[in-house]
Every structure is written in structure tokens, then in C-alpha cells.
Amino acid sequence: MKKLGLIAVVILVATGAATANEKETGTEPELSEHMAHVMDEGAKSDYNLVQIMHDLSFQLNRIEFGILTNNRYMIEAGARAITSHPVPKGGLKPYLKKNAADIKAAAPSIDEDIHKAALEIAKNAKTASMAELQDKANGITKSCIGCHEMFRNVQ
Numbered sequence: 001m002k003k004l005g006l007i008a009v010v011i012l013v014a015t016g017a018a019t020a021n022e023k024e025t026g027t028e029p030e031l032s033e034h035m036a037h038v039m040d041e042g043a044k045s046d047y048n049l050v051q052i053m054h055d056l057s058f059q060l061n062r063i064e065f066g067i068l069t070n071n072r073y074m075i076e077a078g079a080r081a082i083t084s085h086p087v088p089k090g091g092l093k094p095y096l097k098k099n100a101a102d103i104k105a106a107a108p109s110i111d112e113d114i115h116k117a118a119l120e121i122a123k124n125a126k127t128a129s130m131a132e133l134q135d136k137a138n139g140i141t142k143s144c145i146g147c148h149e150m151f152r153n154v155q
């Protein structure tokens with residue numbers, strides 16, 4: 001009887017560990033999966049581009065605040081929200097007024113850079129130094145600006 005109890009405990013602990021492991025690895029959105037959605041013109045969410053941009057900006061602020069306060073939870077949560085941002089309703093095209101062709105051509109690689117940096121931040125949020133995390137966050141901001149520059153102050 002005692003033996004059976006011990007076996008049950010071992011099995012419970014083993015399955016618990018497996019579930020924890022899955023949770024750790026199962027939450028990363030695949031880059032290819034994310035990229036496949038970027039230029040998709042079929043509606044993938046009910047949100048318009050401005051709503052998504054506002055939230056991206058907010059999540060970036062969340063990362064910044066986390067870095068300034070050593071709040072690793074905020075850093076990780078903000079980064080994960082960026083890696084899984086939705087595609088605007090109808091894709092990017094309907095929202096582009098100036099320089100649309102150039103932006104369409106550049107968007108996948110800019111978005112990939114943002115996604116990669118956010119993923120790096122999320123994965124290293126618990127261990128990296130605040131300075132390292134800030135470097136990566138700066139990379140995200142530069143990419144955001146890179147796209148904005150293509151239509152802001154353009155004749």
C-alpha cells in the first residue's frame with residue numbers, strides 16, 4: 001500500500017513537471033506564424049490600425065517602466081503583448097495613405113525585427129541586466145520609427 005502511494009506521488013510530480021515545461025515552451029508565438037499574418041489582407045481581428053498602434057505604444061511604455069523600476073514581470077508581459085499583437089482589420093494596406101508601396105515592401109522585415117527583439121526581451125526578462133534589456137527595447141523603438149518615417153513628413 002505504501003509503495004502504491006509512493007508511485008502515485010512520483011507520477012503526480014512527473015506530470016506536474018511536464019505541464020510546467022509545456023507552459024514554458026508553449027507560449028512562444030512562432031516567428032513564421034506571426035510573419036505569415038503581417039501582410040494578410042483578410043480580416044484577422046476586429047481592431048483598426050490606430051487601436052493596435054496605441055496598444056503597441058502602451059506595451060513599449062510598459063517595458064520601459066519595468067526597466068526603470070526593475071519590474072521584470074512588467075518587462076516580460078509588455079514584450080509578450082508585442083510579440084502577439086493582432087493584425088489590423090483588413091491588413092495594413094487600407095490604412096496606408098502616403099508611400100504605400102514602399103511601406104508594404106518594407107513592413108515584413110521591420111515587423112520581423114520588432115518581433116525578434118520583443119521575443120528576446122520576453123525570454124531574457126527574468127535574467128538579463130536592465131541595460132541589456134534597454135538596448136533591445138531601443139531596437140524596437142527604432143524599428144517603429146523606421147516605419148513611421150516612411151509616411152510622416154513625406155510630401
Ligand code: HEC
Pocket residue numbers: 049050053054056057058060082095096103107110111114140141143144145147148151
Ligand atoms: C509597418 C509600419 C509600422 C510599424 C512597424 C509601426 N507602425 Fe505605428 N503607425 C503606422 C501607421 C501607418 C500609422 C498611422 C495610422 C493612421 O494615422 O491612420 C501609425 C501610427 C502610430 C501611432 C499614432 C496613432 C495615432 O493615434 O495617430 C503610434 C502611437 C504608433 N504608431 C506606435 C507604434 C509603435 C510603438 C510601434 C512599434 C512597436 C509602431 N507604431 C510600429 C505604421 C507602423
